[in-house]
Amino acid sequence: MSLDHAALVRLSASDLVGKLQRGEVKSAELAQAFLAACDRHEPTIKAFLHLDRQAILDAAERSDARRKAGEKLGILAGLPIAIKDNLCQKGVPTTCASKILQGFKPPYSATVVERLDGAGAVCFGKTNLDEFAMGSSTENSAYQTTRNPWDPARIPGGSSGGSAAAVAGCLAPLSLGSDTGGSIRQPASLCGIVGLKPTYGLVSRYGLVAFASSLDQIGPFSHDVTGCALLLQAIVGHDGRDSISVNQPVPDYLADLDKPLAGLRVGVAREFFGEGLDPQVEKAVRAALDVYKSQGATIVDVSLPTSPHAVATYYLVATAEASSNLARFDGVRYGHRTARKGNLIEQYCRSRGEGFGAEVKRRIMLGTYALSSGYIDAYYLQSLKVRRLILEDFQKVFSQCDVLAGPTAPTAAFKVGEKSSDPLAMYLSDIYTISCNLAGISGISIPCGFTDNGLPIGLQMQGPQFAESTLLRAARMHEKATDWHTRRPALVG
Ligand code: GLN
Numbered sequence: 001m002s003l004d005h006a007a008l009v010r011l012s013a014s015d016l017v018g019k020l021q022r023g024e025v026k027s028a029e030l031a032q033a034f035l036a037a038c039d040r041h042e043p044t045i046k047a048f049l050h051l052d053r054q055a056i057l058d059a060a061e062r063s064d065a066r067r068k069a070g071e072k073l074g075i076l077a078g079l080p081i082a083i084k085d086n087l088c089q090k091g092v093p094t095t096c097a098s099k100i101l102q103g104f105k106p107p108y109s110a111t112v113v114e115r116l117d118g119a120g121a122v123c124f125g126k127t128n129l130d131e132f133a134m135g136s137s138t139e140n141s142a143y144q145t146t147r148n149p150w151d152p153a154r155i156p157g158g159s160s161g162g163s164a165a166a167v168a169g170c171l172a173p174l175s176l177g178s179d180t181g182g183s184i185r186q187p188a189s190l191c192g193i194v195g196l197k198p199t200y201g202l203v204s205r206y207g208l209v210a211f212a213s214s215l216d217q218i219g220p221f222s223h224d225v226t227g228c229a230l231l232l233q234a235i236v237g238h239d240g241r242d243s244i245s246v247n248q249p250v251p252d253y254l255a256d257l258d259k260p261l262a263g264l265r266v267g268v269a270r271e272f273f274g275e276g277l278d279p280q281v282e283k284a285v286r287a288a289l290d291v292y293k294s295q296g297a298t299i300v301d302v303s304l305p306t307s308p309h310a311v312a313t314y315y316l317v318a319t320a321e322a323s324s325n326l327a328r329f330d331g332v333r334y335g336h337r338t339a340r341k342g343n344l345i346e347q348y349c350r351s352r353g354e355g356f357g358a359e360v361k362r363r364i365m366l367g368t369y370a371l372s373s374g375y376i377d378a379y380y381l382q383s384l385k386v387r388r389l390i391l392e393d394f395q396k397v398f399s400q401c402d403v404l405a406g407p408t409a410p411t412a413a414f415k416v417g418e419k420s421s422d423p424l425a426m427y428l429s430d431i432y433t434i435s436c437n438l439a440g441i442s443g444i445s446i447p448c449g450f451t452d453n454g455l456p457i458g459l460q461m462q463g464p465q466f467a468e469s470t471l472l473r474a475a476r477m478h479e480k481a482t483d484w485h486t487r488r489p490a491l492v493g
Contacts, residue, residue, distance in 0.1 A: 005033035009170040010488050013079060013227030016173055020067075020078040027067075027078030031060035031122060034080050038171050041491060044152050046144045047166040049085045050093050051125035056080065059122045066120075076234050077120030082166045082175035085126035086133055087218070088207040089113050092123075096209050097141035098131045100335040100355025110207020111242070112176060112218050112235045119234035124172045127162030131357045132326065133183055133211045135159050136429045139420045140359045147416070148191060149489040150455055154413040157187030157429075160221070164191040167221045170492045174231050175221045180211050181314050182409075182433025184219045185445035189408035189458025192447045192487065194228045194475070195221045197433075199465045200440035201246040203232075204239030212321035215314075215437040224485045225446065225476040229253040232468065251469050260477050261470065264297040267401030269304045276428065278411045284449030284457040285407045291481050292405070300401045306389040310435040311427055313390065316370045316383035317438065322360075323367030329355065362423065391439040398464045403474045407432055408445040408458035432460055442468050446475045447484035456484075 008016070008030065019025040035053055042048060063078040083089060086096045088106035090113075095101045109117070116123060130140035138146040138161030146161040148154040149169035156165040160177030164187035167175050177184040179197035188195025196219045203218045210216060220231035233254060238247040268289065273282060289299055331337035331351025338350035356364070370379040397404065409429055419425045436443040441462055448459035459478065463471035479485055 005036050006493055008033045009037045010492065011173070012223045013173040013230055014224070016079055017076070017230070027060040027063040027122060028057060030078065031056050031080055034124065034172055041149070041169050041171060044147060044491065045149055045165050045169045045171065046146050047127055047162040047169065047171055048082070048125045049095060049097065049128050049143055049162070052092070056122060056124055063120060063122060074119035074234070075230060076116065079121050079174065080124035080172050081116055081121045081231070082124045082127050082163055082172040083113065084129055084160050084163045084175070084177045086129060086178060086209045087113060087176060088209070089123060089126070092126065094126065094209070095143070096132045097129045097143055098355065098357065098360070099142045100329050100352070102336060104334070106207070108207065111204040111239045113207065115235045121234070127160070127166055127175060129162055130159035131360050132209065132322070133159040133178055133180055134322070134359050134363055136182070136186060136426050137419065138162065139416065140357060142357050145416055148413045149491055150192060151413065152491070154415050154455070155190070157190035157409070157413065159183040161187050163221050164188055164193060164195065167191070167223060168193050168489065170488060173222070174227055176218060176231070177221055178208055178216060178218050179437065180215045181318060181437050182430035184221065185433050185443055185458070185460055186409050186430060188221055188445040189460070190413040190456065192456025192484070193221055193223055194225055194444065194446050194485065195219065196228050196232060196444045197436060197442065198232065198236070198468060199442045201244045202466065202468065203235050204242040204245045206239055206241035210325040212318040213325065214321060215318060217437070225472055225479050226254070226257060228444070229257055229472050248466070253469055253472055256469070257473055257476050258480070259473065260295060261402070261473050262296070264292065264403070264474060264477070265300050265401040266292050266297050266474070267300045267302040267397055267404040268406060269302050269307070269397070269404060271304050271307045272406030272432065276410045276431070277407060280451045281407050281409070281411060281457050285405070285459055288448040288459045288478055289405060291478050295477055295481065302397045302400055302404070304393045304397060304435065306386065306393050307435050309386050310390060310438060311431055313383045313386045313438060314434040315366065315427060316379050317387060319363045319367030320370045320380050321367070323364045323371065326360070326364055331355070359423070387438045390435050394439045394441055402463070402470055404462040406460055408460035409433070412451045412455035412457055436462050441465050442471050444471055444475050446479060448478070448482070449484060
């Protein structure tokens with residue numbers, strides 16, 4: 001890899017867009033630079049499940065030809081963007097990191113993938129995840145465990161660990177993930193980058209393989225807040241093919257991004273600093289709050305009293321919905337079909353038994369139980385009531401402050417294997433991110449420091465529904481006053 005390539009891949013998305021627009025770099029050169037970075041680091045990081053070099057180079061050359069011909073180009077023209085492998089891309093393998101979907105090539109593209117296309121982006125491979133987005137470390141992938149670029153002995157977080165590690169490891173400048181209970185924000189935090197979970201309904205999920213439909217959202221990963229705003233801008237907007245997609249005017253997220261918010265009120269819930277929080281994470285988060293104070297923001301003490309019940313509520317709602325959504329993978333309409341002979345029921349059981357991994361089976365069983373006659377009142381319906389209280393907590397808090405700030409995850413990245421045999425310990429890594437999905441509000445994780453052993457720490461900011469403009473501007477205020485987002489892992493060189 002030439003020096004130029006090494007320098008290029010470290011740049012932020014907005015810097016690269018600027019270079020493309022000014023003709024300082026061609027899309028094909030950029031694609032080559034990121035592919036060369038993959039040659040060097042992908043054997044260690046293992047972020048991608050599918051990477052078609054020729055398709056990437058061809059798409060980049062087409063982008064250059066359109067620019068040369070003076071065509072009107074979209075906001076991401078020529079920029080490589082990696083895509084989580086639970087998003088359908090026409091004709092490209094989409095596995096959800098599951099054996100059950102091995103070899104599946106969707107006949108259509110997700111709306112977000114079509115929008116990336118419309119914005120001129122170059123789709124840059126499909127990234128690894130926990131099987132069907134169930135997990136917090138990518139260790140539940142049926143194919144490979146992605147490694148954290150800051151320390152390859154550690155996990156990148158999950159479930160969108162491949163997308164987060166691809167950006168953190170400078171294998172792609174931007175990527176898309178999905179977030180059902182923290183799967184964008186938690187890996188962003190553990191990989192030292194920015195990750196946004198938009199408000200429920202803001203981004204169309206058409207073509208996202210559903211996990212828990214009342215919680216799932218798609219969102220961007222980037223090195224900085226500007227890149228995140230840029231990618232969000234490209235994918236938002238009403239879509240009649242997702243019934244919960246809202247039909248409202250799309251704001252310009254980039255217009256006022258650099259303008260600080262006067263009189264910003266930052267809420268800090270006392271529940272954010274409870275048991276299990278690593279003291280080094282707490283220190284970095286408190287330092288971030290001081291950054292806001294020094295910019296004239298007011299810190300408001302608030303409380304989210306129902307939040308201790310969020311993890312339990314989530315594991316009823318999410319598993320119930322997953323058990324229903326995953327019923328379609330029966331080896332007949334979709335998915336792997338067993339080679340063993342038997343009647344129809346035996347065929348279903350064997351196909352699903354062979355195709356799904358242990359965590360997915362655990363969730364299907366938990367969810368089926370929570371919905372079963374005799375238990376539905378005590379579990380599923382009860383969880384919906386608690387979910388309502390969680391939403392009401394946030395509504396009350398957002399009358400006292402504009403955004404909430406706290407840790408994204410209780411610890412920095414843990415070691416591969418450290419929690420894989422203890423599902424409950426794994427579930428607790430999403431303790432701070434889950435209630436955002438239950439309430440359908442917006443949330444972002446931005447880098448706010450490092451542990452003593454050089455692992456990134458994330459600050460989570462949450463805002464009311466459809467307050468992405470405020471959330472991004474508030475996040476940008478912290479970013480402008482710090483340089484955490486400019487750091488790159490030693491491995492990148
Ligand atoms: N880690 C959480 C889970 O295992 C969240 C996953 C997600 O957001 N997709 O369900």
